Amino acid sequence: MNSADIREGFLRFFEGHDHLRLPSAPLLSPDRTLLFTAAGMVPLKQYYLGEVTPPSPRMTSDQKCIRTNDIERVGRTARHHTFFEMLGNFSIGDYFKDDAIAMALEFSTKVLGLPADRIWVTIYKEDLQTADIWQKVGIPRERIVPMGADDNFWTMGPVGPCGPCSELYIDRGVRHPGDEKQQMGDDGDRFLEYWNLVFTQFDRQSDGSLKPLARKNIDTGLGLERMTSIIEDTDTDFETDGFQPIIQTVADLSHQEYGRDPRVTARMKTIADHVRACTFLMAENLLPSNEKQGYVLRRLLRRSQALGRMIGIEGAFMGKVADTVIDLMKGPFPELLAEGERIKRDMAVEEQRFDHTLRDGLVEFTKAVEVVRQGGSDTLPGKTAFYLHDTMGFPVELTADLLRDAGIKLDREGFDALLNGQRHGGSESSGVEDVSRERTGYIKLRGTVGTSHFVGYESLSAEAVVTGVLKDGEPAGSAQVGDHIGLVLSSTSFYGEKGGQVGDTGIITTPGARFEVTDTKTPVEGLIIHEGVLVEGAIAAGDTARAEVDPERRKAIARAHTATHLLQAALRSIDPTVQQKGSKVMPDEFHFDFSFRGSLDADDRKAMEEKVMGFIMANVPVRTDVMPIEEARRTGALAFFGEKYGETVRVVAADGISKELCGGTHVTATGDIGFLHIRSIRSIGTDTKRIEASVGLGALREFWAYQEGVEQTAGILGCGPVPAEVMRAVQDLTDVVKEHDRRIEGLIAAATDRHVRDLIAQPATIKGQPVVVATFEDLTTEALRSAGDMAEQQLGNGVFIGMVAGGDGFSVVKVFGTAGATFSARAIFKTLTDKYGGKGGGNDRMCQGRIASLPTAEELEALLG
Structure with missing residues (x-):
């Protein structure tokens, strides 16, 4: 049995127990609280939180995962990885502990063939019910080990769903000196954890108390790489069939033997791990950059490149390693093969960019180490590491790696202090925690005030009941004239901001009140909050209401949104690999961010404008269809990594031009857009561009402003109000100024x-x-x-x-x-x-x-x- 057998065996086993097999979600997480999908349950979070109804109460998946908190340990330990596969089975309000435990033991012994008498389990020390269930299925009490909350109690955040865990271990026996003394919970690899069963049964309150959930859930995770090591009986994950071909490619490129020199071996493992992770990330159109996910990718690529130089590999090499990764993993992940040539091309570009920095950085690093040794110290100062990082562009992770080999410590605290000072003390993690807490709060609010049925695709008005009055984000009984509040309605025609499209404005009236809506938000699925000012009367929950969207503003937003689809089609006619990275759609204007290598000049801007204007003048119908997401993908509809889609999606198509998954509002024909003008194209990050454009009446007003500017300039220069004459007069004036400047x-x-x-x-x-x-x-x-x-x-x-x-x-x-x-x-x-x-x-x-x-x-x- 190899890794492919284990993967397929797991999924088939749980399909046989009525679980729906799910495809792996993208590594680039759509969850704002995460950079990457780091566990099998992450894509299912919306189901666990009750935001979306799951396609089945029982599900199973082989999820691609990325974890970056232990990058520096990769290659130096037996089982740390950047990219890994997490096999999991999930229950949303269906089966609970008894069935989860029984199925885990059955798969372990009947399918994997693990000896039952060598399986140990841990439980949360206060969860005696789980201990009784394990005993009932045949695990004796002496092999059931109670552990504390740090090890065996799972939480999603400071508040929200949580519960105890039970972990399965295999006793691999005495394999190395000292193994005979090892106990459960000790460091070492005799007792190896391979499966974690999470029993989500509580809702942690803000005061720390645990409230039982009405619907209990199961979330499990079995690491494929670790289980393959157990089945193939290897000392580390890196000797398994999932890694050895990749490592052998690295060894061949370095002309060194794997396993002979511990330092070289560790570097080979790290390169294999990192390039594998990069190959999967780049298959999702992620490009190296200096922020967020792109920064992590750049760090992995550059670390691999430096380690390659340190084991004797010259020139660009990561594409060759990626070839082996693709060949090895193309079966379960065919997207690798489809994107293979682009992945290798982008890797080569990044290698070329970093090569000069790497060579200069190694020279400066060598000098710095010599200074430390001459001074009789054993520590490289933080300010020196910061100089290498900030001025030379030499990543601190590489400095740390090289120092370990040189037997010198790094003043990491000093480096971090300088880095934090440069960043003005910013903390990403605290922001992530705030977002997580805010989201959980909105979910609870939705449970109090209810959801809104959105009818805004069909109508710009709706009859409804006020289900919630919010003051400072909290439910209130009523509101008076002048209050700045939020309203939640049973039904609404107002589009709440999401997917880059701004929220609607308009008026909500009741028999005794008039409310001006200045913005509409959708903080979590189903919760639509109308924000604004009560200008007449008083309003309370239970009042009947009429919601009326500002029609001209909605039309202007629709023009801009459809225009982004046409623009993307024009961009992809230039470069089919273009991927949307974000957008902001406003009345008659928009920003559109996209991945693009190279430059776009004035001629390119004109060509894109001409292409889009051709789409507009063709006046083709814009059609919206609702269908299952898999059917939408089969039709060729574009879906973008980083966007969150449900099982049923809206497909917006301009016949023969574009087809995208999109929940926004659109025109009925491309001719409704009228006109498009690209204001600017600029870089907003490495290999990421932003187009700012206007459409419809907004574009016309900009044209008037340009015309007025030409006329005013002509008046100052004393020439005719046409561009050619203005340019001639400006050139004459510039020549005079240059002569004066020269003097x-x-x-x-x-x-x-x-x-x-x-x-x-x-x-x-x-x-x-x-x-x-x-x-x-x-x-x-x-x-x-x-x-x-x-x-x-x-x-x-x-x-x-x-x-x-x-x-x-x-x-x-x-x-x-x-x-x-x-x-x-x-x-x-x-x-x-x-x-x-x-x-x-x-x-x-x-x-x-x-x-x-x-x-x-x-x-x-x-x-x-």
Whole structure:
């Protein structure tokens, strides 16, 4: 039995127990509280929270997972991975502990063939019911081990669903010296956990109390890599059939043998793990960048590249490793094969980008280690690691890896302090916790005020009942004139902001009140909150109401939303790999973010506008169909990673142009859009572009504004109000200004020349070397460098320190001649920035950057003395 047999055997076993087999969800999690899908239950969270009805109360899956909290341990331990497969079976309000335990033991012994007398289990120490069930199915009490909450109590967050766990272990016997003394719970691999059963039975309240859930759930996770190691009887996961072909490719590229040198072996494992993870991430169109998921991908790629260099691999190599990953995993994950060529191409681009940085960083790292050793220390200072990270672009993770090999510690606390200072103390984790807490609060609110039936696709008005009045986000009995409140209705025609489309505005009236809706939100599925001001009367829960959406604004939003679909179709005609990364759809304007390598110039903008205008003038019908998501995908409808879709979806199609899964509102024909104008195309991150555009009346108003601007400019220039004449007049004026600037620069250069000569004539003397310290008014950065060159020509030996007054304090420090034996430009620059503030870089002969202030010659002598 190999990894493929285990994977398929698990899924078939639970299908045989009436579980619906689910496809793996994307690694890029649509959940705002997570960067990646890190467990099998993550894609099912909406079912556990009651947001969406599951397609079946019993489900099973083989879920692709990414975990990044232990990246630095990968390759150094037997079982830490970045990417892994989690097999799971799930019950939403169906079976509970008895059946979950019985099925887990049956699969372990009957399908996997594990000896029942070597299976041990842990339970939460207060969950004696689970202990009794394990005894009933045949596990003796002495092999049932109670554990504390840290090990055996699962929570989704500070509040919300939670419950005890029970973990299954296999006793692998005495395999290594010392195994005979090992106990359950000890470090070591004799007792190896392979399956976790989570019994979600409580709802943790804000005061910490546990309220029993009305519907109890089951969530389990069995790691495929670990179970394969158990079945194939290998010391680590890396010797299994799921890893060995990848590792062998790495070994062949390095011309070294796996298992001979422990350090080389650890690096081979890490490269195999990381490239496997990167291959799966890039199959979902993720590109390396400097933020969020893209940053993690870049970190894994660059770490792999550096480790490859350290074991002797030269040139681009990750594409070859990815080839093996694709060949090995294409069966259960055919998307790898479909995206294979693009994955390898994007990997090669990133390798090329990092190559120069890697080589320079290794040189600087070697120098830094030598300084530490010469100083008799065993620790690299945090500020040195930060310099490598911030100035050289050398990731701190690589620094830490290399230091371990050199037998030197890293002052990680010092590095983190500098990094946090640079980030102004920002904390992503606290934000994630806030989002999780907020979401849980909205789910509870929905349980109190109820859901709203959305009728806004068919009608812009709705008759309803007020089911909730909210003040500061909390239910209130009623509201009075002037109150800023939220209203929840039994039915509504108002679209709540989601999927990038802004919320509707309009009016809600009751027999005794008038409420102006300024925004509409959908914080969780089914909960639509109308925010605004009560302008007349009083309103209370139970009142009958009429909801009326502002029709012109809704039409303007629909024009913009359909236009994003047409624009995406135009973009994909240029590059079929383009993927939407986000959007904001507003009345008659939108932002559209997308993945794109390379540049887009004015000609590309015009070509896209022309393409979209062709779609608009074709005036083809825009049709919306509702169908199961799998049927939608079979029809070729675009669905994007990072978006959250239910089992039933809306497919919006402009005949022959585009077809996308979309829950937004749209026009009925492309001609309704009228006109599109792309305002700008700009980069918002590595390989990510943003298009800002206007449509319909918004585009017309922008055209009027441009026309008015041309007319006003023509009036100032005294020419005709047409672009050609304005351009000619501007060019004539520019030529005059350039001539004046040339003359002014000549006068400044002459004055600077005299100023520098005067300073050189009477330099200060520090440690026997002539030193010129000066601040210059109205000097360009290039002219300041020239002043340093002039000082070198006149003095021959010495130091020049110059600053441009005003602006950002651009400064140059230059050391020349025999002064280089006494002074270092790098050391002087650092001394000045440490005292006065600033930032820059360079070498021992010359540094430049920003210094907040310069000392007098006397003060400088004291600083350098």
